[in-house]
Amino acid sequence: xxxxxxxxxxxxxxxxxxxxxxxxxxxxxxxxxxxxxxxxxxxxxxxxxxxxxxxxxxxxxxxxxxxxxxxxxxxxxxxxxxxxxxxxxxxxxxxxxxxxxxxxxxxxxxxxxxxxxxxxxxxxxxxxxxxxxxxxxxxxxxxxxxxxxxxxxxxxxxxxxxxxxxxxxxxxxxxxxxxxxxxxxxxxxxxxxxxxxxxxxxxxxxxxxxxxxxxxxxxxxxxxxxxxxxxxxxxxxxxxxxxxxxxxxxxxxxxxxxxxxxxxxxxxxxxxxxxxxxxxxxxxxxxxxxxxxxxxxxxxxxxxxxxxxxxxxxxxxxxxxxxxxxxxxxxx
Numbered sequence: 122x123x124x125x126x127x128x129x130x131x132x133x134x135x136x137x138x139x140x141x142x143x144x145x146x147x148x149x150x151x152x153x154x155x156x157x158x159x160x161x162x163x164x165x166x167x168x169x170x171x172x173x174x175x176x177x178x179x180x181x182x183x184x185x186x187x188x189x190x191x192x193x194x195x196x197x198x199x200x201x202x203x204x205x206x207x208x209x210x211x212x213x214x215x216x217x218x219x220x221x222x223x224x225x226x227x228x229x230x231x232x233x234x235x236x237x238x239x240x241x242x243x244x245x246x247x248x249x250x251x252x253x254x255x256x257x258x259x260x261x262x263x264x265x266x267x268x269x270x271x272x273x274x275x276x277x278x279x280x281x282x283x284x285x286x287x288x289x290x291x292x293x294x295x296x297x298x299x300x301x302x303x304x305x306x307x308x309x310x311x312x313x314x315x316x317x318x319x320x321x322x323x324x325x326x327x328x329x330x331x332x333x334x335x336x337x338x339x340x341x342x343x344x345x346x347x348x349x350x351x352x353x354x355x356x357x358x359x360x361x362x363x364x365x366x367x368x369x370x371x372x373x374x375x376x377x378x379x380x381x382x383x384x385x386x387x388x389x390x391x392x393x394x395x396x397x398x399x400x401x402x403x404x405x406x407x408x409x410x411x412x413x414x415x416x417x418x419x420x421x422x423x424x425x426x427x428x429x430x431x432x433x434x435x436x437x438x439x440x441x442x443x444x445x446x447x448x449x450x451x452x453x
Contacts, residue, residue, distance in 0.1 A: 157171065165213075166210050166213045166214050169210065169214055170214050170215070173215070173216035176216065177216045182219075182288070182291055182292060183216070183217050183218055184217065184218055184220060184221065184256055184258075185210075185211050185217055185219070185220040185221065186258055187221055187260065188207050188211060188230060189206050189208055189227050189228050189229060189230065190204060190206065190224075190226045190227070191206075191226060191227050208229070208235075209236060211230070211236055211240055211253065212236055212239055212240055212243070215250070216250075217253060218251070218253075218254060218291070219253055219255060219256050219291075219294075220237065220240075220253055220254075220255065221257065221298075222237060222255030222256065222257070222298045222409040223255070223258070223273055223274075223298035223300045223407070225259060225268070225273060225300065225405075231409050233364045233367060233368060233369045234368065237253065237255065238366070238367035240252075241253065241366075241367070245366070245393045245394070245414075252294060254291070254294035254296070254326070254411050255297075255409050255410075255411050256275045256298055257274050257275040257298035258273060258275075259272060259273040271301065272300065272301055272405075273298070273299070274298070274299050274301070274306070275291075275296050275298055276297050276298075277290040277291070277295065277296045278295040278297075278324070278325065290326075293326045294325060294326030294411040294412070295325060295326040296325070296326070296411060297309050297312070297325060297408055297410045297411060298408070299406075299408045300405050300406065300407055301405070301406050302405055302406060304353070305351050305352045305353045305357075305406075306351070306352050306406065307349060307350070307351055307357075307377070307402050308349070308350045308351065308352060309347070309348075309349060309398070309410060310348040310350055310378075311346055311347060311348035311380075312324065312345075312347055312348075312398050312410050312413070313345070313346045313413075314329050314343055314344070314346075314413045314415060315346065316329055316330075316332060316343055317342075317384075318332045319332050323413050323414075323415070324413065325410050326411050327413060327414070328413075328414040328415065328416060329343065329413060329414070329415045329416075330415075330416055330417075330418045331343065331390050331415060331416070331417050342384040342385050342388070342390075343384070343388075343390070344382060344383065344384050344385075345363055345370075345381070345382070345383045345384075345385065345396060346381070347363070347380070347398055348379070348381075349361060349377055349378070349379045349381075349400050350377050350378040350379075351378075351402070355377065356376050356377055357376065357403055358375075358376055358402070359374070359377055359379060359400055359402045360373070360400070361373045361375070361381055361398065361399075361400050362398070362399040362400075363381075363383060364396070364397050364398070365385060365394060365395070365396050366395055370383070370385060370396070371383050390415070390417055391417055393414065393415065393417075394415050394416075395412040395413065395414045395415065396415065397411065397413070398410040
């Protein structure tokens with residue numbers, strides 16, 4: 122303050138120091154942006170929850186990255202950087218829009234009943250305000266041999282090629298994640314859940330409302346349809362796992378292009394549930410779908426008797442088919 126009353130350069134130096142002092146004050150409690158620092162010891166998930174809260178307040182999409190990366194300690198010369206696995210943290214925090222379910226590293230949270238399913242069950246129980254969607258991610262820091270941006274993808278299911286449509290798909294879970302090699306990739310042409318009572322269907326990221334509990338499960342059980350193909354007309358062996366609410370419903374094998382139809386006659390449709398698909402091909406190829414949610418309709422929503430099944434829709438078929446003829450691939 123003494124410098125401010127002097128003249129010449131000393132006054133300007135004093136003004137600069139005063140501004141720096143004001144900025145330093147604003148950066149301290151209670152004015153600074155976060156109550157957490159890297160010097161306060163183990164603070165659990167509280168700092169991450171603060172970030173998620175801010176993202177939600179600002180309507181920003183937030184996704185967890187590689188929760189099981191095995192690069193625990195990296196030697197960076199005079200310092201070492203440690204990144205611990207954190208799969209359980211996605212269950213302890215709320216407000217995230219999604220988590221990486223495909224990347225070039227170890228991953229177990231996508232297995233039936235693991236942390237991703239647990240988070241989706243939290244949503245069904247009303248413990249989360251929104252689902253945790255699955256996306257693909259890749260740590261592409263520089264052009265390394267054997268690494269390409271295309272090796273991990275989030276395939277967005279959009280009606281048009283625009284930024285608004287892409288953001289909407291990310292927000293609503295209208296996408297699937299995949300990992301691929303250099304030669305080809307697996308394509309999830311179709312993943313739908315159909316109420317055969319009404320003929321209404323839902324796709325990834327959507328909710329299907331059933332019209333009353335199935336009185337004759339073998340006829341009225343909802344039907345899962347999956348069509349998997351490979352680019353470049355590749356015929357490859359794949360395993361299709363259908364997961365219902367964290368438990369394996371079915372495990373089927375075949376060769377692309379493959380069409381699978383399954384009626385879920387064993388599920389209790391009096392409670393909300395979700396269905397998702399995991400497709401494993403020759404390594405490193407795999408596909409992870411986002412879930413389709415299903416909930417029972419109110420008694421007043423009960424629909425008329427089911428229509429007769431169409432030819433070729435009998436349950437329990439898994440046979441090669443032409444995906445292009447079965448499902449439109451526009452915008453995928």
